[in-house]
Amino acid sequence: MPQILSPKDASLFRQVIKHYDAKQYKKGIKTAEQILRKNPQHGDTLAMKALILNAQGKNDEAFPLAKEALRNDMKSHVCWHVYGLLWRAEKNFEEAIKAYKFALRLEPESPQIQRDLALLQMQMRDFQGYATSRRAMLQARPQIRSNWTAMAIAHHLAGEYTEAEKVLTTYEETLKSPPSKTDVEHSEAVLYKNTIIAESGDLERALKHLESISKTNLDKTAVMEMRADYLLRLDRKSEAEKAYRELLDRNADYRPYYDGLEKALGLDKNKDKQALKELYDEYAKNNPRGDAPKRVPLDFLEGDDFRDAATQYLHYKLSKGVPSCFVNIKSLYTDDFKKNTIQDIVEGFANGKGVRETNGSVEDKSEEDANAFKSAVLYFLAQHYNYYLSRDLQKATSYIDQAIELSPKSVDFHMTKARIWKHYGNTQKASETMEQARTLDVKDRYINTKAAKYQLRNDENEAALKNMSKFTRNETVGGPLGDLIDMQCMWYLLEDGESYLRQQKFGLALKRFKTIHDIFDVWQEDQFDFHSFSLRKGEIRAYVDMLRWEDTVRSHPFYSRAALSAIKAYTLLHDHPKLVNGPLLDGVDGDDAEADNADAAERKKAQKKAKKEQQRLEAEKEAAKKQQQQQKSTAGADGETKKEDPDPQGTTLVQTKEPLKDAEKFLNHLLEFSPKIIRAQTAGFEVYIRLGKYLLALKCLIAASKLDSQDPVLHEQIIRFRKTLDSLSEPLPPQVSSVIDAELPTLLPKDTDLAKFNEQFLARHAQSAAHMQAALQARRVLNPDAKADIEKSLSDTLALPNITLEQAQEGLATLKSWAADKTKREAYVQAAAKRWPEASAFQSA
Template identity: 55%
Template sequence: MAAKQQSQLPSKEASLFRHLVQNYESKQYKKGLKNAEQILKKHPKHGDTQAMKALILSNQGKNDEAFALCKVALANSMKSNVCWHVYGLLWRQIKNYQEAMKAYKMALNLDPDSTQIQRDLAHLQVQMRDYNGFVQTRRKMLQAKPQFRQNWTALAVALHLSGDLAGAEDVLQKFEQTLEKNPPPKSDIEHAEAVLYKNTIIAEEGELERALEHVEGLYKSALDKTSVMEYKADYLLRLDRKADAEAAYRLLLARNQEKREYYEALEKALGLDRSKSEDQEKLLQMYQSFADQSERIDAARRIPLDFLEGDAFRKHAEQYLRRMFSKGIPSTFANVKQLYSDPAKKQTLRELAEKLLSEQPSANGDAAPAQANGSIDGASKPQKSDPTTTWQLSVNYFLAQHYDYHLSRDLAKAQQYIDKAISLNPSETDYTYQMTRARILKHQGSVSKASKTMNDAREMDLKDRYINTKCAKYQLRNNEHDTAVSTMGLFTRKEAVGGPLGDLTDMQCVWFLTEDGESYLRQGRLSLALKRFKTVYDVFETWTDDQFDFHSFSLRKGMVRAYVDMIRWEDGLREHPFFSRAALSAIRVYCMLFDKPELASQSHLNGVAGESNAEKKKAAKKARKEAERVEAEKKAKAAKAPQPKADDEGSVKKEDTDPNGLELVKTDKPLEEAMKYVAPLLELSPKTLEHQIAGFGVFIRRKKYLPALKCLLAARALDPSHPRCHELSGRLQFALQNFSEPLPEKAQSVVDATFLSTLPSQPIADVNEAFLQANKDSAPHVHSAVRLRYALKADEEARKRGVQDLLASLGAEGTSWEEALEGLRVLGEIEADAEARGEYVKAARERWGQAEVFVVS
């Protein structure tokens, strides 16, 4: 790093500088600072030493001091590649990659042959997906050191990612030619992986014949024989060499008889079409031939249910269910629930299960008619060894799950069947059935009973981590934060800083953080809710930054196929469901803070929506006093507490200065903060309706009408009949009509052509009332109409009419308790008073008596 500048120092200080660099690389920061001070004592304007000292300070968490010192170093040594390199490293540490890249390029201009600067620049370029720059840097590194295989492979990867497949193959081919005189040993995994990687590139180029010829020569020498066999079978199938493809997939099935992809490919190789009745019998024979090979094979018995219809389906389904029930396999319903999208198959499976309920297994494992074994309401437990126990238990459990499933839901029947299954369960440690009972209670809205039942299931096997985490999830759904943390604490590190919650955060347990945040949001504790959602956001940021470790590691270890897969996976990282959930909830909180800034001071209290003015003033006063008390206690505690100590390497662990999220809710730019969550949702998951609705909500508040229109049009394209599309359309039309300034000419023409010209000529309010009358039996449509009415004119009349419409929606036949709960939230949005909310809750409880979720906020 410091080759050019060391010559400016006398030999003693030059030696100290070399030690300084070694101290930094080995993370001996205290020694490094000591050496730096010794040099600067005699040479106070030595820029390289100042830069290295700045780098150490940055690693100790002193970023401001580090930047200030590095700028001084640059002023003293503007032409030092070391100073510019360090300056880039400082920018990279605070994730300003554009500035870091500029600094690296300046350093390279001063020292074009520096391998370390080139490597750091290459890692930053691939991190930023600057593939063209990545190719240029890697080409220079290869030209400088062509003797290292890693440089050849890295250039091939760079060309591959940039889309130059032919160039990538050519690089790998040229390096293989250099090995002809001294071939690597067969155990060389780096070479084996590079050869397979080359094969995937040839296939991506579309040259399947050449890829097939290449892969056929690899089987004997390949270390990953499964991949070689899969590639060969895939190429044969795509080349329409069906006989050879059939043989290849049969060989793969001999290795793994449960992989669906192999069976589906074999069907294509045999030229069989599932939709053709004449082929279904042949397919059934094929699958039966695999099933006959072993009693343990499930896939060959289950897959025919996907394509069989009518009597053939009934016959095969009965055979399948009999086998599963006689074996007592709890996952039977999970195996077949995908079939429920077909109403006929759903009905057939229910009829078969109810028919088999009155039968018992015979000696050969099938079932034979028998007298009913007690009533569904309960029976004495048979002995564990009795095969009838297994049969009855399995059928009752299947029916319980059937009636709990959302496509066939009848929770009263589900409760009956699970109670019978529990009465038949001979095991004192099998929590499966208690867990399903808890799930049924959850779907009934009995969250406290569900939490208690899930805890009973947990106590049946205290050593099982899965049921422990499941229990914690249900406790969070019941807003039992402390209990859930204690439950998770049974499996976290006892010595973890911050207790169980600190360990869960360190271990990036996103499901817990998301559920915890949603729990706080339900309670109206916005600061803690926002803190959890921000933590989830930071976890995904960390996963993005973790790529830096693999840019070097994967190439050094030769795992290039996995590396390319990782790069492509990272590109869609924020499509992850937990990021979506946390982001949507965070956006909702920020929109609430924008609409009602006073919520920031009330965020630790329950019931932030819909209070009277007197209640709001009282709550705000109480909140201020509480905040002042907490702040005073925090300052006193900080004064007494010892300063954070550096670890053995001299670095200080960053402390969370806002553990309760109070600073997050005090933001004066909530919509700008919301955009941090909106942008990745719209960029990576634009085909999700909820994401477009959330984006519209932020853009309309920011008065960014063209982006809002884009979200609306995208939502309409996804589901034009969705009630929120009507609501958003009305809100945008109203906003455009009441905009204080005219839109720019081009923007206005776009709005006219794509939006305003498609609207009816009647006033928005009239269109909304007509929409409400046409859809008064649908609770989601009523919710949208009520929200839009209040957005058009937030007066007492709109509020009263909204309350009446929401009350009427409770009586609609198709309304679920989940939709009724959403109606309670709408009451808060239109600022209904406590009396109206109490009336709504009372009506909801009368219809859904078991649902405990209806409370007056």
């Protein structure tokens, strides 16, 4: 039963609420305890004390106290509201919504509970529930515009366009006087209404509405863009042409405007090349400093027209010394003619051939300008021959060395030389050269990050962090790494994690991948604040765009890379539990590695090195712990105390008892948001086949087959799947077996001879190293006794003319995973070193 407080205690309770709102938590606790001394079972006070404890980070104390408050007063809306707030803090939004709804039944008129419930419903994308909550809030306070807008958003996102438009129109009709011309919120709201009409498919009415508001709307650019788009989609091409020309008058370098103008004029890049050329010549003449009207024609011109236009464009850019010139035109290299033509033009510049200006005279240059032009040409050619579609690393090295000789302090030139070393496969020289480039401009953040990235690619983790520390707040808890995590510097965390994975330091690798996973969680949670903020500020279109972006945020390449690497680490830990204790001496196959013929001295040396590394990590951990203890009481710039990381080395992550279950946490998001990435599907198979979830494994195989039926990894997995099913000790349940029998033949006919199927695949792809490696993997699964022949065949792939450095490195990794003896590994390395003498991977066995 609820307790009734005395007037004095009721006044104290109101003070508790004020202290909580003002974040005066110590005073709030003290005041609450003063009430509880007289009223120990007062539910509302217990609930408020729990809420304050939760704000102080004492969740373990807060939840029991909140439950006690509910037991003492089950009919208190305050207790239920607080209980919901605690669940919200725990990110358990389903339970929080249940608590809010119960609180709302007890106090239907509470605007705070109603608002908190609505925000959570939007967070969970419960649009129908959000509409219901917003309708109640609108009825309670119809004079507030944001309530009307929120109601419209609820209907819009639920696909109810007519209702959404009706809500906004009704509000406009309630206005007694027209809004001010400078009313940004009204301007945004009417544009949002226009997007709703357009999304409903009624473009004609959307255009009429847009024209009615165009003169008074403050976002002129958006109005003009929307009008041009509507006219084009309505096939009113003459008006659309005029609209796009007006846009180009405002911004002649925005390529989408040119695309729209081409469609409005009915010009086809394959058929109307001359008309298009005249169009772009007109804009180039009117905008002599613009890039787009000169660059776009290179996409569709051919033959002599292309050569003339490319010569003019390249000469202009190189004369100006534009560093991004190559980046701007490399997309043309998919066309061999254009690639070769560009090569001829720029090599002509390098050999002293000038270009004639429009007046017919050859451009004269001062000695300084001539040297600058020559440097730009050499720089371009170095990038040209370093690019994968025109790669000749010897020529690239020659050209960049000449450029550096002319400009020895150019950061860009040294960076390109580092990239050339990277493509040689020499990570050590690439790292050293990029570090040299960094020293030429120590105040530049970009070259600093590039140097750190190359150091991580060379597994120099400490040196990379030291470089990054030059631009971080090193006094924060956790030092430079802690600040990089706070700043959500994902490229660094990803490269650092992949480096540790290569070194088989799984704890630190998983720590980095888990941090990236958590950052995406933070991005998901951060939108919560915008559900109310955007409505207050009236930024509706941007808010809707953000919601739609959030729905696919985990499709970002950073997440997919981290997830795939984490899954690889967890599957290795599942297959080879000894990896928990650190890197194995040879490869990852622990049992075979111990039986290897490595001499005792080498083994002892490796063990000593591992022990020393462990001691270093322990010392770092202890030092970090002391530093965190010293800074534990120090509040950050936002006034919040930074929490100490209880597991900086990732020890808990690597010692997991269920690595595949942990892998599923990454895999579920990967398959949901990146199903078109074939490596996501093949990674899913690897997890599910180990878990014995054969239907899910088959589902991944079918999805991968639809993406690329000839994928080498898929081929090996299909054979392994069939082999696994054939060797099961117990039959599958009838329901599972019937589904597999129905679906597997789409990948592999039921009576297929696996060995013959594999050899046919091998014959079809005899010139592809990746496919041969996969087929040999499958052959090893089918016939483990043919180990020697398979290893020899793997070495023979090095003779393939099209094999890449990456594929050769993958072959070496495969040999190690098979625990091939040292002699065969050395022979493979020696053969590979002849083709890639600079590659770091083939410097030693």
